[in-house]
Amino acid sequence: MKNSLRTGPLRTGPRRVAPVRVAPVRVGSLRSGALWLAWRQQRVLVGIGAAVLAAAVAIAAYYRSGMLDALHSGLFDHCGTGPLYCSRTDTGQPLVLDIAPLQYLGMLNIALPVLIGVFWGAPLLSRDRELGTHRMVLAQGISRGQWFASRFGLAAATTVILSGLLAGVFTWWWRPAADRSYGLFWYDSTALSGSGPRVVAAALFGLAAGTLLGLLARRVLATMGLALLVTGVMTLLLEWTHRTRLLVSPHTYVSAGIVPKAPMGDKWSTGHYGLITASGRHDDVLKCPFPSGADLRECMAQHGYVARFYEANPAGDYWTFQWTDTAVLGGLALLFTAATMLLLRRRV
Structure with a gap:
């Protein structure tokens, strides 16, 4: 039987290995990877925000429908904007709409900078820094700027959309009974601070403040406590400026003593x-x-x-208050964001 195994000459030289080709890393893929990671980390908060918005829309639609039915019943036809109250023509009982749920939505909008600053802005950078996971991300070729921009950009975009829609829902619900004796006047805290562009600026302020504090404090719990303090104090401070007219001066109305003064109306x-x-x-x-x-x-x-x-x-000062608050809160949000970007290289 012949042996089918053939032996050849023994090769003692070095063996040639085929070169391994490494695919070039594209900047776009790094950016998309950073954004995907930011989405993975923040998707629960995005989902909670969407659920809150959906609940607010459903509640607003339900109670606004009841409000319109009451207004169309004719019971409030004799009520005007001048008196501070309106009463039934038969019993003399005060006539008011059920505006308590509307005021609750306004309170939620006022509290947005505190909620977003504590639960979104504070852990945005501090959680990765406390756990050290940011080093693994940066080791993959993602720069500090991309790491920050992906996280903060997603959070800021969601904050703008959520706060803007909540403010819009409040205004849509409020308008049928705005500045009426049986409804809600523009200078009520829930209306003045819970609607308009200042809600968006306040929410961005909360996010920027929490993010900066997270970069400085590093520990999540400590950052959340600081964010609660800073955003809470700022919210109360602005409410104080409204009551004292510190930033928006009142008008002086003069009348002679021989004639009755003009009614207060919606002033x-x-x-x-x-x-x-x-x-x-x-x-x-x-x-x-x-x-x-x-x-x-x-x-x-x-x-x-x-x-x-x-x-x-006057009622026209509603927009003066709105844009004044927007300028203050928006300016602070930009300042805190710029400070975070400048300190990023030193702190991370």
Whole structure:
């Protein structure tokens, strides 16, 4: 039997190995990878935001439908914008719409910067830094700028969409009963701070503040506590500026003592009333505590008063308050974002 195994000469030289070709890494793939990772980390928060928005839309549609049915019933036809209240023609009972759910939505919009700053902005960078997972991401060829931009960009885009839609839902629900004695006036805190572009600016402020604090504090729990403090104080501070008219000055309305003063209507009174002398001095209204009539004219003549005044903000100042708050909160959001980008190289 012949052996089929053939042996050849023994080769002792070096063996040739085929060169391995490494595919070039594209910048676009790194960016898409960073964005995909950011989505994986934030998709739960995005889902929660979508659920909150869906619930708000459903509740607004339900209660707004009931509000329109009540308005179309004719029960409120005799009510105007002037009186501070409206009553039933038969029993004299006050007539008001059920605006409590609307005010709850306004409170949610006011609290957005606190919620977003604590639960979204604070862990955005601090969680990776605390666990050290950012080093693994940066080792894959993703730069610090791409790592930050993918996370913050996704969070900021979602924040703008969510806050903008929530503010729009509030306005859509509020409009049928806006500035009515049976509804909600524009200067109510839930309407003034829970609607309009300032809601978006406030939400971005909360996100930017939480992100910057996360870069500085590094620990998630510590960052969340700091974010709660900073965003909460800023929210309360702006509400204080509204009440004190610190950023938006009131108008002074003057009337003679011989005629009744113009009704307050939808103006937001400061509660400051008084009397004016010929020299222009403003005195307290208690100097002549009489309504329009003969007693008031006699008292004014005795003390040398030539006119009365009161201070209030007209309804048109709603937009002045809105754009003032938007400028303040938006400016702080841009400042905090710029500071985060500048400190990124030193801290990460």
